[in-house]
Amino acid sequence: MREHYGARLSDLFRRDMHGVPLLTWRELGGYIRRLPPGARTRLALGDKDGIWGLGEHLAALAIDELRVANWQRSNEGVKPSKRTKLPQPIGRPGAGRKTADKNSPERIARRMAAKQRAAERRSAIARGEIT
Numbered sequence: 001m002r003e004h005y006g007a008r009l010s011d012l013f014r015r016d017m018h019g020v021p022l023l024t025w026r027e028l029g030g031y032i033r034r035l036p037p038g039a040r041t042r043l044a045l046g047d048k049d050g051i052w053g054l055g056e057h058l059a060a061l062a063i064d065e066l067r068v069a070n071w072q073r074s075n076e077g078v079k080p081s082k083r084t085k086l087p088q089p090i091g092r093p094g095a096g097r098k099t100a101d102k103n104s105p106e107r108i109a110r111r112m113a114a115k116q117r118a119a120e121r122r123s124a125i126a127r128g129e130i131t
Helices: 009-013 025-033 040-045 056-072 107-127
Strands: none
Touching: 009 025
16 A cells, blocks of 8 residues: 555554544545555455456467367367367456345345444434544
C-alpha cells in the first residue's frame, strides 16, 4: 500500500491534530480494489490474477490457438467417431473461479443484516448510548 499510495496501514488508527482519521476503512477498501495487478498486497490477499501480465496472457492465447489449429489439421478427413479430443486451453490465474452473484440470496441476506446493524447503531447514537 505504501509503495503505491503512500498510505500506511497504521494510519487507520491514527488521527491528525483535528481528530480526523488519517485513513478511513472506505479509503483502504478503495485503495485495495485499485492496486496494480502485481502489487504485493494483492498477492498476499490471495489474488492470483496479478501473477500474469498482458504478455503471459497473450502467449497463452497464441499457444491455445496453435493447439486448436493443429488439432483441426490432424483430424481432417477422419470419421467423427475416430477424432481425438479437442485440446484444453492452458489454465490461467483466476480461471474457473465462480464470481459472486450480486443478487444471490446470501448476499441479499448479508446486505439486509448490515442495514439492520447500521439502523441499530444510528438509533443508539441518537439515544446517546454511543458517542
